[in-house]
Amino acid sequence: MKKSFSIGIAGLGNVGSATVKLIQKNSNLINSRAGIPIKIVAVSARRSSMKRKIKISEYDWENDVLNLSDREDIDAVVELIGGADGIAKSLVMSSLKKGKTVITANKALLALHSTKINKIIMAQKTNFYFEAAVASAIPIINAINTGISSNQIKHIKAILNGTCNFILSDMKENNSSFIVALKKAQKLGFAESNPNFDIEGVDAAQKLSILGMLAFGVQPKLKNIYTEGIEKISNLDMTYSERLGYSIKLFCIANLNNSILDF
Amino acid sequence: MKKSFSIGIAGLGNVGSATVKLIQKNSNLINSRAGIPIKIVAVSARRSSMKRKIKISEYDWENDVLNLSDREDIDAVVELIGGADGIAKSLVMSSLKKGKTVITANKALLALHSTKINKIIMAQKTNFYFEAAVASAIPIINAINTGISSNQIKHIKAILNGTCNFILSDMKENNSSFIVALKKAQKLGFAESNPNFDIEGVDAAQKLSILGMLAFGVQPKLKNIYTEGIEKISNLDMTYSERLGYSIKLFCIANLNNSILDF
Incomplete structure (x- = not known):
C-alpha cells in the first residue's frame, strides 16, 4: 500500500x-x-x-x-x-x-x-x-462532470471574469471612468499590468470554451465564440442602463437549441 | 471488463x-x-x-x-x-x-x-x-467532500428547507397568513399533508447535521442542535422585519470558533 x-x-x-x-x-x-x-x-x-x-x-x-x-x-x-x-x-x-x-x-x-x-x-x-x-472556488467543473452528469444541459450563462466584473461594479457604484476603475483593479492586484486579455473578453471566452466542452461534449473553437469585451463601456452607458433598471455585466452564454449549439 | x-x-x-x-x-x-x-x-x-x-x-x-x-x-x-x-x-x-x-x-x-x-x-x-x-440539485455534498477538501470550514449558513422558504416568501410577498401560505404550499405539492416535520425545523436540522458531519468531521446529535421552526411567525413579524429592512428566513447555522463547534 x-x-x-x-x-x-x-x-x-x-x-x-x-x-x-x-x-x-x-x-x-x-x-x-x-x-x-x-x-x-x-x-x-x-x-x-x-x-x-x-x-x-x-x-x-x-x-x-x-x-x-x-x-x-x-x-x-x-x-x-x-x-x-x-x-x-x-x-x-x-x-x-x-x-x-x-x-x-x-x-x-x-x-x-x-x-x-x-x-x-x-x-x-x-x-x-x-x-x-474556471470560476476559481466555485465547483462548476466538478458539478458539470459528476453532479449533473445525468442531465442534458441546454443553457450556460455565467460571469466568469473577475477583472471585468470589478471594473463594471466600480463604474456603476462609484461612477468611476473605465480607466480609473481599471487602474484601481490593477492597484488591488485584480488586473494584470497588461489587461487586454481580460478586458477584451478573451479570458472569458476561454473559460466558456471549457464549460462548453464539459456541458455539451463539443469544444467550440475560440474564434467561433462571439467575443466582445468591456473597453467601450462608458459612464453614459452606466447611466442609461441604471435608468432603465439594468446592470451591465460581461456574460458568457451558450445555448443548445434544437441540436444547434450557439456560443 | x-x-x-x-x-x-x-x-x-x-x-x-x-x-x-x-x-x-x-x-x-x-x-x-x-x-x-x-x-x-x-x-x-x-x-x-x-x-x-x-x-x-x-x-x-x-x-x-x-x-x-x-x-x-x-x-x-x-x-x-x-x-x-x-x-x-x-x-x-x-x-x-x-x-x-x-x-x-x-x-x-x-x-x-x-x-x-x-x-x-x-x-x-x-x-x-x-x-x-441535502439541497437537492445544488452539489453541496460533493463540493464539501472533494471540492474544498483542503480547506478548513469555519462557518455554515444555509437555507435548506424549501417548504419553509416558500411559506415565508408567500407571507412576505403576498401578505398571506401562515395558514394560507401553508395550504398553498400543500396544494402545490411543496408541503406534505402532515407538514410538522418541515415547519418545526426538524428537516432543516437533519440536513445541517449531515453538512456538519462532512464539514467538521463530527456529527452533532439532533437533540443538540438548537431547532426553531416557523410556526410562530406572524404577519406582524413580517411587517416589522420589512420596516427594519430585513427578511425572515429559516437558516441552518453552524460555527467553528476556537475549536468549539456550535450548532
Missing part, C-alpha cells in the same frame, strides 16, 4: 505560492481527508533566487521543469505556469504521457488543446483535474 | 419515479458520460398495483425490497423509501454489508445513523453516495 501521495509543483507565482502555503498550513486536515499524506517533493519556477513568502527549502528544486514529469517519486504534477503553449503545454503533455496525474489551472491551455489532451488521457488512463481553471 | 452497471431502485414515490424517468429519458447521455450503460434491472415499492406515470414493466419487480441487496446482478441499490429506521435502514445496511454501492436521498437516516454507516463503509470498502439528501 502506498504510504504517501507525492506531488511536484510547477510555477510559483501567486497561485503556485498560495497552493504551497495551503498545503503546508492545512496538511493535517488534507492528509486525514485524503486518507494518506499528500507530500510536496519538488518545485520548479523560472527563477530559484527570487524572494518568496513561502518556505520551499525542504523541497527539491528543479531547474528544468520538465524533470518533474520524469521523476519516479512524483505521482502528480501540478502545473501553475500558465499560457496556452510553450513550457506549460510541454509539461502537461509529457507528464500525462508518462502516466502521471496532472492538475492544472491553465484555462488557455485547455481552451486550445483539450482534444489532444483528452486523447492522451484516454490512452494512458491517467487522471486529469482542472477545477481551478 | 464489465459490460454494464446495474441498479435496483427501492421506492417509487415522487423521487423514485422521477429517477426512473430521468434514467429512461437521458439513457444515451448517461451511458456516454459514464462510459458503460447504466441499467435498471429491478424495482421495488410498497404496492405493485399502483397506477404510475412511468413504465416499469421491463424491470423485475421485487415484492420484498430486501431482495435487492441479495441479487448478484445488482451493482448499486438506490434507496428512495425514506424514514430514519425501518425498511429503508435495513436495506441500506444489508446492501452495504453485501458490498453493494448504495445511493440514497434519505436525510433522516443519515442524520441518525451516519456513524454506523461509516463503519460498514470503511470495513467493506463500498461506495456510498447521498448528494440528493
Whole structure:
C-alpha cells in the first residue's frame, strides 16, 4: 500500500505560492481527508533566487521543469505556469504521457488543446483535474462532470471574469471612468499590468470554451465564440442602463437549441 | 471488463419515479458520460398495483425490497423509501454489508445513523453516495467532500428547507397568513399533508447535521442542535422585519470558533 501521495509543483507565482502555503498550513486536515499524506517533493519556477513568502527549502528544486514529469517519486504534477503553449503545454503533455496525474489551472491551455489532451488521457488512463481553471472556488467543473452528469444541459450563462466584473461594479457604484476603475483593479492586484486579455473578453471566452466542452461534449473553437469585451463601456452607458433598471455585466452564454449549439 | 452497471431502485414515490424517468429519458447521455450503460434491472415499492406515470414493466419487480441487496446482478441499490429506521435502514445496511454501492436521498437516516454507516463503509470498502439528501440539485455534498477538501470550514449558513422558504416568501410577498401560505404550499405539492416535520425545523436540522458531519468531521446529535421552526411567525413579524429592512428566513447555522463547534 502506498504510504504517501507525492506531488511536484510547477510555477510559483501567486497561485503556485498560495497552493504551497495551503498545503503546508492545512496538511493535517488534507492528509486525514485524503486518507494518506499528500507530500510536496519538488518545485520548479523560472527563477530559484527570487524572494518568496513561502518556505520551499525542504523541497527539491528543479531547474528544468520538465524533470518533474520524469521523476519516479512524483505521482502528480501540478502545473501553475500558465499560457496556452510553450513550457506549460510541454509539461502537461509529457507528464500525462508518462502516466502521471496532472492538475492544472491553465484555462488557455485547455481552451486550445483539450482534444489532444483528452486523447492522451484516454490512452494512458491517467487522471486529469482542472477545477481551478474556471470560476476559481466555485465547483462548476466538478458539478458539470459528476453532479449533473445525468442531465442534458441546454443553457450556460455565467460571469466568469473577475477583472471585468470589478471594473463594471466600480463604474456603476462609484461612477468611476473605465480607466480609473481599471487602474484601481490593477492597484488591488485584480488586473494584470497588461489587461487586454481580460478586458477584451478573451479570458472569458476561454473559460466558456471549457464549460462548453464539459456541458455539451463539443469544444467550440475560440474564434467561433462571439467575443466582445468591456473597453467601450462608458459612464453614459452606466447611466442609461441604471435608468432603465439594468446592470451591465460581461456574460458568457451558450445555448443548445434544437441540436444547434450557439456560443 | 464489465459490460454494464446495474441498479435496483427501492421506492417509487415522487423521487423514485422521477429517477426512473430521468434514467429512461437521458439513457444515451448517461451511458456516454459514464462510459458503460447504466441499467435498471429491478424495482421495488410498497404496492405493485399502483397506477404510475412511468413504465416499469421491463424491470423485475421485487415484492420484498430486501431482495435487492441479495441479487448478484445488482451493482448499486438506490434507496428512495425514506424514514430514519425501518425498511429503508435495513436495506441500506444489508446492501452495504453485501458490498453493494448504495445511493440514497434519505436525510433522516443519515442524520441518525451516519456513524454506523461509516463503519460498514470503511470495513467493506463500498461506495456510498447521498448528494440528493441535502439541497437537492445544488452539489453541496460533493463540493464539501472533494471540492474544498483542503480547506478548513469555519462557518455554515444555509437555507435548506424549501417548504419553509416558500411559506415565508408567500407571507412576505403576498401578505398571506401562515395558514394560507401553508395550504398553498400543500396544494402545490411543496408541503406534505402532515407538514410538522418541515415547519418545526426538524428537516432543516437533519440536513445541517449531515453538512456538519462532512464539514467538521463530527456529527452533532439532533437533540443538540438548537431547532426553531416557523410556526410562530406572524404577519406582524413580517411587517416589522420589512420596516427594519430585513427578511425572515429559516437558516441552518453552524460555527467553528476556537475549536468549539456550535450548532
